[in-house]
Amino acid sequence: MTSRHKRILLIATLLVVLFFIAYSAFFRSYLDSDAYLLMAYEYTGHDPTIVDWQYPDFEIINHQGRLTIHIIFHTTEDMTRGPIGLYIDPFRKEVFDEDPRGAATAGSNSTS
Template identity: 70%
Template sequence: MTGRQKKKLIITGIVLVLFLIGYSFIFRSYLDTDFYLEMAYAHTGYDPTIVDWRHPDYEIIQHKNRLAVHIIFFTTEDDTRGPIGLYIDPFRKEVFDEDPRASGGGSGQIVQ
Protein backbone atom coordinates (compact mmCIF):
# COMPACT_ATOMS: atom_id res chain seq x y z
CA MET A 1 0.00 0.00 0.00
CA THR A 2 1.44 3.33 -1.03
CA GLY A 3 1.55 6.46 1.10
CA ARG A 4 -1.21 8.04 -0.99
CA GLN A 5 -3.53 5.06 -0.46
CA LYS A 6 -2.86 5.17 3.28
CA LYS A 7 -3.79 8.87 3.40
CA LYS A 8 -7.04 8.21 1.52
CA LEU A 9 -7.86 5.33 3.85
CA ILE A 10 -7.17 7.41 6.97
CA ILE A 11 -9.22 10.36 5.67
CA THR A 12 -12.08 8.03 4.75
CA GLY A 13 -11.97 6.50 8.24
CA ILE A 14 -12.00 9.92 9.93
CA VAL A 15 -14.93 11.10 7.77
CA LEU A 16 -16.84 7.90 8.55
CA VAL A 17 -16.28 8.28 12.30
CA LEU A 18 -17.38 11.94 12.21
CA PHE A 19 -20.48 10.99 10.20
CA LEU A 20 -21.44 8.29 12.71
CA ILE A 21 -20.94 10.65 15.66
CA GLY A 22 -23.07 13.33 13.98
CA TYR A 23 -25.78 10.83 13.06
CA SER A 24 -25.84 9.47 16.61
CA PHE A 25 -26.18 12.97 18.09
CA ILE A 26 -29.00 13.96 15.72
CA PHE A 27 -30.79 10.64 16.18
CA ARG A 28 -30.72 10.98 19.97
CA SER A 29 -31.89 14.60 19.93
CA TYR A 30 -34.93 13.78 17.77
CA LEU A 31 -35.81 10.58 19.60
CA ASP A 32 -35.62 11.69 23.21
CA THR A 33 -38.21 9.29 24.64
CA ASP A 34 -38.46 11.02 28.03
CA PHE A 35 -39.31 14.33 26.33
CA TYR A 36 -42.05 12.71 24.22
CA LEU A 37 -43.39 10.82 27.22
CA GLU A 38 -43.73 14.01 29.28
CA MET A 39 -45.31 15.83 26.32
CA ALA A 40 -47.83 13.06 25.69
CA TYR A 41 -48.79 12.78 29.36
CA ALA A 42 -49.31 16.55 29.58
CA HIS A 43 -51.42 16.39 26.39
CA THR A 44 -53.83 13.99 28.16
CA GLY A 45 -54.32 16.58 30.90
CA TYR A 46 -52.58 14.19 33.31
CA ASP A 47 -55.53 11.81 32.96
CA PRO A 48 -55.96 9.96 36.30
CA THR A 49 -57.25 6.83 34.52
CA ILE A 50 -53.82 6.15 32.98
CA VAL A 51 -52.43 3.04 34.68
CA ASP A 52 -48.66 3.66 34.36
CA TRP A 53 -47.77 6.73 32.33
CA ARG A 54 -44.03 6.09 32.61
CA HIS A 55 -44.24 2.74 30.77
CA PRO A 56 -46.53 3.06 27.74
CA ASP A 57 -46.20 1.13 24.51
CA TYR A 58 -44.56 3.18 21.77
CA GLU A 59 -43.30 2.74 18.25
CA ILE A 60 -41.88 4.85 15.46
CA ILE A 61 -44.12 4.66 12.40
CA GLN A 62 -45.36 6.51 9.32
CA HIS A 63 -48.77 8.10 10.07
CA LYS A 64 -50.58 10.35 7.60
CA ASN A 65 -47.42 10.45 5.46
CA ARG A 66 -45.32 11.71 8.38
CA LEU A 67 -42.75 10.07 10.62
CA ALA A 68 -44.37 9.77 14.04
CA VAL A 69 -43.74 8.53 17.54
CA HIS A 70 -46.93 6.60 18.44
CA ILE A 71 -47.46 6.45 22.21
CA ILE A 72 -50.20 4.25 23.70
CA PHE A 73 -51.24 4.80 27.32
CA PHE A 74 -53.24 2.00 28.91
CA THR A 75 -56.06 3.12 31.20
CA THR A 76 -58.51 1.71 33.71
CA GLU A 77 -61.13 2.31 30.98
CA ASP A 78 -59.49 0.17 28.28
CA ASP A 79 -62.41 -2.29 28.25
CA THR A 80 -65.02 0.41 27.66
CA ARG A 81 -63.21 3.25 25.87
CA GLY A 82 -59.89 1.82 24.76
CA PRO A 83 -56.34 3.05 25.39
CA ILE A 84 -55.14 6.60 24.69
CA GLY A 85 -53.06 6.71 21.50
CA LEU A 86 -51.13 9.84 20.51
CA TYR A 87 -48.98 10.63 17.47
CA ILE A 88 -46.04 13.00 17.97
CA ASP A 89 -44.08 14.63 15.17
CA PRO A 90 -40.41 14.26 16.23
CA PHE A 91 -39.28 17.23 14.13
CA ARG A 92 -41.90 19.74 15.28
CA LYS A 93 -42.10 18.13 18.72
CA GLU A 94 -45.89 18.35 18.90
CA VAL A 95 -48.87 16.00 19.12
CA PHE A 96 -50.54 16.05 15.70
CA ASP A 97 -53.13 13.27 15.95
CA GLU A 98 -54.90 10.95 18.38
CA ASP A 99 -56.42 7.49 18.11
CA PRO A 100 -60.21 7.54 18.38
CA ARG A 101 -61.77 6.41 21.68
CA ALA A 102 -65.33 5.57 22.64
CA SER A 103 -67.19 8.28 24.57
CA GLY A 104 -67.22 8.19 28.37
CA GLY A 105 -70.59 6.48 28.76
CA GLY A 106 -69.44 3.29 27.08
CA SER A 107 -72.05 3.83 24.35
CA GLY A 108 -69.67 2.69 21.66
CA GLN A 109 -69.61 6.06 19.91
CA ILE A 110 -66.24 7.08 18.56
CA VAL A 111 -64.94 10.50 19.60
CA GLN A 112 -62.14 12.18 17.67
Protein backbone atom coordinates in the same frame (compact mmCIF):
# COMPACT_ATOMS: atom_id res chain seq x y z
CA MET B 1 -0.96 -1.40 0.94
CA THR B 2 -0.07 1.67 -1.08
CA SER B 3 -0.21 5.21 0.23
CA ARG B 4 -3.27 5.86 -1.95
CA HIS B 5 -5.16 2.97 -0.34
CA LYS B 6 -4.14 4.19 3.11
CA ARG B 7 -5.40 7.68 2.30
CA ILE B 8 -8.75 6.33 1.04
CA LEU B 9 -9.09 4.15 4.14
CA LEU B 10 -8.30 7.12 6.41
CA ILE B 11 -10.85 9.36 4.65
CA ALA B 12 -13.52 6.63 4.79
CA THR B 13 -12.86 6.10 8.50
CA LEU B 14 -13.13 9.84 9.19
CA LEU B 15 -16.39 10.03 7.25
CA VAL B 16 -17.87 7.13 9.22
CA VAL B 17 -16.85 8.73 12.53
CA LEU B 18 -18.35 12.08 11.47
CA PHE B 19 -21.56 10.33 10.41
CA PHE B 20 -21.95 8.67 13.81
CA ILE B 21 -21.26 11.94 15.64
CA ALA B 22 -23.93 13.73 13.58
CA TYR B 23 -26.36 10.81 14.01
CA SER B 24 -25.85 10.84 17.78
CA ALA B 25 -26.31 14.62 18.01
CA PHE B 26 -29.51 14.41 15.95
CA PHE B 27 -31.10 11.77 18.15
CA ARG B 28 -30.02 13.46 21.38
CA SER B 29 -31.62 16.75 20.35
CA TYR B 30 -34.77 15.50 18.60
CA LEU B 31 -35.59 12.22 20.31
CA ASP B 32 -35.50 13.01 24.02
CA SER B 33 -37.89 10.33 25.25
CA ASP B 34 -38.56 11.96 28.64
CA ALA B 35 -39.61 15.25 27.03
CA TYR B 36 -42.03 13.49 24.67
CA LEU B 37 -43.41 11.35 27.49
CA LEU B 38 -44.21 14.44 29.57
CA MET B 39 -45.65 16.21 26.52
CA ALA B 40 -47.96 13.28 25.78
CA TYR B 41 -49.06 12.89 29.40
CA GLU B 42 -49.86 16.61 29.66
CA TYR B 43 -51.81 16.36 26.39
CA THR B 44 -54.09 13.76 27.99
CA GLY B 45 -54.84 16.19 30.83
CA HIS B 46 -53.26 13.75 33.32
CA ASP B 47 -56.07 11.28 32.57
CA PRO B 48 -56.70 9.29 35.78
CA THR B 49 -57.55 6.13 33.82
CA ILE B 50 -53.95 5.76 32.59
CA VAL B 51 -52.47 2.71 34.32
CA ASP B 52 -48.77 3.67 34.46
CA TRP B 53 -47.97 6.84 32.54
CA GLN B 54 -44.21 6.54 33.04
CA TYR B 55 -43.96 3.25 31.12
CA PRO B 56 -46.03 3.49 27.92
CA ASP B 57 -45.46 1.54 24.73
CA PHE B 58 -43.75 3.68 22.12
CA GLU B 59 -42.22 3.40 18.69
CA ILE B 60 -40.73 5.62 16.01
CA ILE B 61 -42.76 5.23 12.82
CA ASN B 62 -43.74 6.95 9.59
CA HIS B 63 -47.30 8.31 10.04
CA GLN B 64 -49.01 10.49 7.43
CA GLY B 65 -45.72 10.80 5.57
CA ARG B 66 -43.81 12.11 8.61
CA LEU B 67 -41.34 10.65 11.06
CA THR B 68 -43.30 10.44 14.31
CA ILE B 69 -43.11 9.12 17.82
CA HIS B 70 -46.14 6.96 18.60
CA ILE B 71 -46.87 6.74 22.34
CA ILE B 72 -49.53 4.35 23.63
CA PHE B 73 -50.85 4.76 27.17
CA HIS B 74 -52.71 1.73 28.51
CA THR B 75 -55.77 2.60 30.58
CA THR B 76 -58.29 0.92 32.82
CA GLU B 77 -60.68 1.30 29.84
CA ASP B 78 -58.56 -0.70 27.36
CA MET B 79 -61.19 -3.42 27.05
CA THR B 80 -64.06 -1.01 26.34
CA ARG B 81 -62.51 2.02 24.64
CA GLY B 82 -58.93 1.00 23.90
CA PRO B 83 -55.64 2.60 24.86
CA ILE B 84 -54.72 6.24 24.27
CA GLY B 85 -52.44 6.50 21.24
CA LEU B 86 -50.72 9.81 20.42
CA TYR B 87 -48.50 10.82 17.51
CA ILE B 88 -45.80 13.41 18.22
CA ASP B 89 -43.81 15.29 15.58
CA PRO B 90 -40.23 15.37 16.93
CA PHE B 91 -39.28 18.42 14.85
CA ARG B 92 -42.20 20.64 15.88
CA LYS B 93 -42.39 18.99 19.32
CA GLU B 94 -46.17 18.79 19.32
CA VAL B 95 -48.92 16.17 19.35
CA PHE B 96 -50.53 16.25 15.91
CA ASP B 97 -52.75 13.16 15.80
CA GLU B 98 -54.46 10.58 18.02
CA ASP B 99 -55.55 6.98 17.57
CA PRO B 100 -59.35 6.71 17.59
CA ARG B 101 -60.90 5.26 20.72
CA GLY B 102 -64.24 3.47 20.81
CA ALA B 103 -67.16 5.07 22.63
CA ALA B 104 -68.19 3.31 25.81
CA THR B 105 -71.96 3.03 25.56
CA ALA B 106 -74.28 1.11 27.84
CA GLY B 107 -76.36 -0.37 24.99
CA SER B 108 -73.47 -1.63 22.88
CA ASN B 109 -73.93 -5.27 23.92
CA SER B 110 -77.42 -5.63 22.44
CA THR B 111 -78.22 -8.80 20.51
CA SER B 112 -80.61 -8.44 17.63
